[in-house]
Amino acid sequence: MLVTETPKGLYCPAGNFYIDPWQGVDRALVTHGHADHARWGSKRILTSESGRELVRARVGADPIIDTMAWGETRSIHGVRVSFHPAGHILGSAQIRLEVKGEVTVVSGDYNTRPDPTCEAFEPVRCHGFITESTFGLPIYRWPDSQQVFSEINDWWRSCQEAGKTAVIYAYALGKAQRILGGVNAAIGPILAHGAVYNFLQPYRDQGIALPLVEKATVEHAKATKGRALLVAPPSAQGTPWLKKFQPVSHAFASGWMTVRGGRRRRAMDRGFVLSDHADWPGLLMAIEATGAQEVGVTHGNGAPLARWLKDHGKQARVLQTQFLGEGAEETEPGGDD
């Protein structure tokens, strides 16, 4: 493998750079703009072109951000570097590293299912693959997203019949935009919490089709009472702000909604299984497609996936990283899922 674990994060000694470091470093390659991957404090950052503005929103004005187009290659101290779509959120990349014919790919977070709000996952052949494993158990198998969106649309309509605002909680970056892009906007007005709203422009700038969305202010709350779909980060649940939209029905869109306990714990009226991570079949398929013999597994509870891969003839081990993912509650708004 061309990367090793260090206290600051995944490090490529040959190129003297880090990938998604969790402390400030001189040179960081960043897979995507979620807070646990694009952290504050590094001096120079290299990321994908379409992900640039999202990373900028996390790291502030100071760092220099260079970008690369998909498939473009660049040499950093003799390491051939290229970025390839990961299908997770807008601009999310797998980073390919090559030194003297040896190829390592760091996946960041990825999703193998179609998502119209970001570039489609691209399998990249390599010798060593570093994979996420947020949903690394065979209980996680995503339903067809068209089916899920039709359930969301039905729920929204039933909320209107009951005179309630349909509040759907989703992480502010990525999941929220995917929902906005997937629902049937003809049903009624759509409102977005500020944290969600602020990320809409970067998506539109990249040509992603999103419906008309109003910022969820007091005036809009009054004007759309009992008809609107409101997309808000999970942290908005139970806040005084949300009271302005009452009466409401609460729903949560996440891969964690697969398990009944996860739905009940959050006291949600509805849970929709919609994830921007690979499910179990997606992980296995993606790993297989790389042809990699050596696999590093990140994200907390990667042990079952690593064991499975070992049983199937791969060299696999769990890497100690600070990417989130084991427990639902650890993935805070703007976070990982």
Next chain:
Amino acid sequence: MHAFTSLFTQLDRTTKTLEKIRFLVRYFEQSAPEDAAWTVFFLTGKKIPRVVNTRLLREAVAEVADVPLWLVEECYDVVGDLAETVALLHPETTAHSSLPLHRMIQEELKPLRGLEDEEKKARLKVGWSTLSREERFVWNKLITGGFRVGVSRGIVARALAQTAGVEPAVMAHRLMGDWDPSERWWKQLLQGEGEAEPGKPYPFYLASPLEEGPEPLGAISGWQLEWKWDGIRAQVIKRQGTVMIWSRGEDVITDRFPEVVEALQALPDGTVLDGELLGWKQDRPLPFLDLQRRIGRKKVGKTLLADVPVILMAYDVLEAGGGELRSLPLEERRTHLENVVTGVGSPNIIMSEPVQAAGWDEAASLREQSRARGVEGLMLKRLGSPYLDGRKRGDWWKWKVDPFEVDAVLTYAQKGHGRRAGLFTDYTFGCWKDGELVTFAKAYSGLTDAEIQQVDRFVKANTLDRFGPVRQVKPELVFQLACEGIQKSSRHKSGIAVRFPRIARWRKDKKPEDADRLEDLLRWIP
């Protein structure tokens, strides 16, 4: 099966009681009598005798899903419910079952009994393949038992009362005791026949905890005080020559207390008493932990009978001379009770005597003697009140002594189940002995959801070792535990056993070295 699964899904999706009742009523009105009967059976917590053990379920799903058993176990650890784990692991199907619930039970589930393991597995696989994911989950639940859909007995009783057009209390009584779900039973339930079955108990009236002292209850002269006995709540019935003892969980526990049964034979027919089974020696109660040795033993040996003799501490009478007395005022029922207990004249049936106090101050100081007397505190019962059912606040209050409080260190954690699945919520605590932490208590409750999440994060970040599902954690967090009693115990490594430990608060202000020592705890043992 489809209709029952839809009901389950509806109930599972709402937290609002009235909505749940509405769903239930609509279901009861629309379903066939046998299906309605089976639905009541499962929703009131009854189970069919187990037809398949959980090992077979695990093996069968491992084979169908083509995953090894260890991976099934990993999944179960996250899901926290085997029925759901199986439903999720099974490959997706496009099937739906149109078989009615009662036929599913009679024709598919019950016949599994007694088959060879391989045949059982084969039938499980066929069964699963004909169901949708939700149906599969519910079907597995029928096998494994334990429907928790946030529907209490009380809610089911209210929905049934509405369906039948009777008072909820009447329906609660009709639902008591042993019954077999059938068309006939369902009709009796709605029409109110069959209340006179000889073994049928009345619903228990449950006391509410008194949180802020008795003064708001008004003058003490309006109240009857009794000791709060620390035993097993029981309703004893003598009808048609037969004695039955029912526990509060509606189990028949007659066989376990032969000395009490013998004494109860002297009751006149048509008598029902409410009271407490207590270990009793030399005119005082034995600790609950001693009585615990008698629970769970169907055959009681001579030594145990001599070690832990049991009595009935009778405190109410619900039926005498064949007539129901529940609506009589407390004082009148007490007169009846005195007559009944005196009539029996056995040392194994004792009347819970009222405690005399001139005012609440005196009552409070009497309450302070509770520990020394081996009781849990005082009961306050409103004079003039009828015998109600369920947990209706107002007439019976339990004024328990303040619990013992111990500062303890979190040492091990395990993931919870149900609503707490996937979170570390089951904790083991230690106190200091010779510079080491010795385990003395486990506790599952007492933290807020936000605190549980913080502890969960701590456990994940501070795991020292793993023993199956159990994580040993860095001894760092200190919690104040409350418990009802501390006793010597040779069964525990620490040498003590604590009763009903729960977390009172998280002592973020304390360091592990500030936690209590074992010798501090030993000092409290009477």
